[in-house]
Amino acid sequence: MEAVAVAEKKNSMWPRIAYACGTFGHDVFYAMLATYFMIFVTSNLFSSNNPSRDAYMIGVVTTIIMVLRVAELFIDPFMGNIIDKTKTRWGRFKPWVIVGAFVAAITLAALFTDFGGLTVTNPTLYLILFAIVYFIMDVFYSAKDVAIWSMIPALSFDSHEREITATVARIGSVFGGQLVTIMVMPIVLYFSVNQNGGAGDPQGWFAFACIGGGIATLGAIILGIGTKEQESALRENKVETSFKDVFKVLAKNDQLLWIACAYLILGLGQNIVNNFNLYYFIYVIGDATKFSILGIINVVIGLMAVALFPVLTTKFSRRKLFFSSLAIMTAALILYAVSGTNVWMALVAAGLFNLPQPLIFLVVLMTITDSVEYGQLKLGHRDEAVCLCVRPLVDKLSGAITGGIVGLTAVWVGMTGGATAADITAGGLLKFQLIMFAIPVLLLVIAAFVYRGKVTLTEEEHARIVEELEEKWEDMNK
Incomplete structure (x- = not known):
């Protein structure tokens, strides 16, 4: 391992910056897909002047998204296994990052259209094409997602070094994700012909999709040019995992499964709030232009939180x-729930809710990353991408469930089509607040209990595992 340590010391800042550029573009894309695509579906995609028909189509599209994303959960581990077996002159991960970014960007832009008016002229054909294009987009996005975050254990074996690399990467991703929050409505409204009550029109949303997809692809190319995987005997897997054993790898890595379980429960609560933020500003406060202020707040506090992560983990x-x-997120939700139409109270509460999210992401990511060596010691072979695919897999499942909740709730409370804040009834507002605030608080509490009782893979335990692997791995691979 001395050779690995020497190689790591030679790392320059450029590979870190290049990696951060990749995660920047990646989270631009993720925000477009996970948060704003559903807003486009509920507010702009269907406009037949028949509210009941439009509500039906929104329900069908929401169901298709949920079914496809859940079904693809069974594909992701195999995608991780394929990536683990990839051998190219450019490394194991970079080809998947670049190709995945390019295909996903094109297909997502297509999804931000009505396929030439088919939503009205031929709804059945539209739904068939939507399902096919969405599936293609999701497969290539997933390949990129697995590959880009699976690179961390390939860049270092040291937990602290991984924390620094992940911190730089997360700075890029936070900036990318929150930049979308800042720019989404200005871009959409700038390119829109019809303001549509502050929600823009299809032309504006398509322009937003093209710009975001271009940024994501450019970031992937920069990552491909500027990063390089570390060579090590620990990464030379002479015992490869077969397709039939992929789920056995996941099932036997108990720490990987428990952190994934806690993260899924937490992610559901977190995503419900994040996905409803713009709805709150459009349909409760009644001023979507103020939403960009939240993006600025989130960029500042998000970057601060991520930059402090390596320091915080030393203390x-x-x-x-x-x-x-x-605890901070729970307090923020209580404040948010009582903010009503007070713009500044809502902004403070939403910003406070966002503050710890990058820290939680990094804690979960580092624990999943460390589970690579945990599983290697326990099972006798190394599965980087198979283990790291769990985090995007959980994000995808959480996103699928959340997307369904958001779409169905929007129809349930009347936040669709050309509706405005004045159209939302007191009963509808109460239902919306219960979904947006009460359910997430309950989910955060459950996640805390799962993490406390089942996740035992600490930094100290990982260091002990790596030390033991150093002694055993060479003999295991002879």
């Missing part, structure tokens, strides 16, 4: 950071 354990973050 506090990951467990303490996890529980402290959940």
Whole structure:
């Protein structure tokens, strides 16, 4: 491992910046897909002047998205297995990042259209084409997602070094994700012919999709040019995992499964709030232009939180950071729930809710990354992408469930089509607040109990595992 340590010391800042550019573009794309695509579907995609028909089509599209994303959960581990077996002159991961970004960007832009008016002229054909294009987009996006975050254990074996790399990457991703929050409505409204009550029109949303997809692709190319995987005996897997054993790898890595379970529960609560933020500003406060202020707030506090992560982990354990973050998010939701139409109180509450999210992401990502060596020691072979695919897999499942909740709730409370804040009834508002605030608080509490009781892979335990692997791995691969 001395050779690995020497190689790591030679790392320059450029590979880190290049990697951060890749994660920047990746989270631009993720925000477009996970948060704003459903807003486009509910507010702009269907406009037949028949509210009941439009509500039906929104329900069908929402169901298709849920079914496809859940079905693809069974594909992701095999995608990770394919990536683990990839051998090219450019490395194991970069080809998947670049190709995945390009195909996903094109197909997502297509999804931000009505396929030439088929939503009105031939709804059945539209739904068939939508399902096909969405599936293609999701497969290539997933390949990129698995590959880009699976690179972390390939760049270093040291937990602290991984934390620094992940921190730089997360700075890029936070900036990318929150830049979308800042720019989404200005871009959409600038390119829109019809303001549509502040929600823009299809032309504006398509322009937004093209710009975001271009940024994501450019970031992937920069990552491909500027990064390089570390060579090590620990990464030379002479015992490869077969397709039939992929799920056995996941099932036997108990720490990977428990952190994934806690993250899924937490992610559901987190995503419900994040996905409803713009709805809150459009349909409760009644001023979508103020939403860009939230993006600016989130960029500032998000970058601060991520930059402090390596310092915080030297003073506090990951467990303490996890529980402290959940406490802050819970307090923020209570403040948010009582903010009503007070714009500035809502902005403070939403910003406070966002503050710990990058820290939680990094705690979860580092624990999943460390589970690579945990599984390697336990099972006798190394599965980087198979293990790291769990995080995007959980994000995808959480996103699928959340997307369904958002779409169905929007129809349920009347936040669709050309509706405005004045059209939302008191009963509809109460239902919306219960979904947006009460359910997430309950989910955060459950996630805390799961993490506390089942996740035991600490930084100290990982260091012990790596030390043991150093002694055993060479003999295991002879």
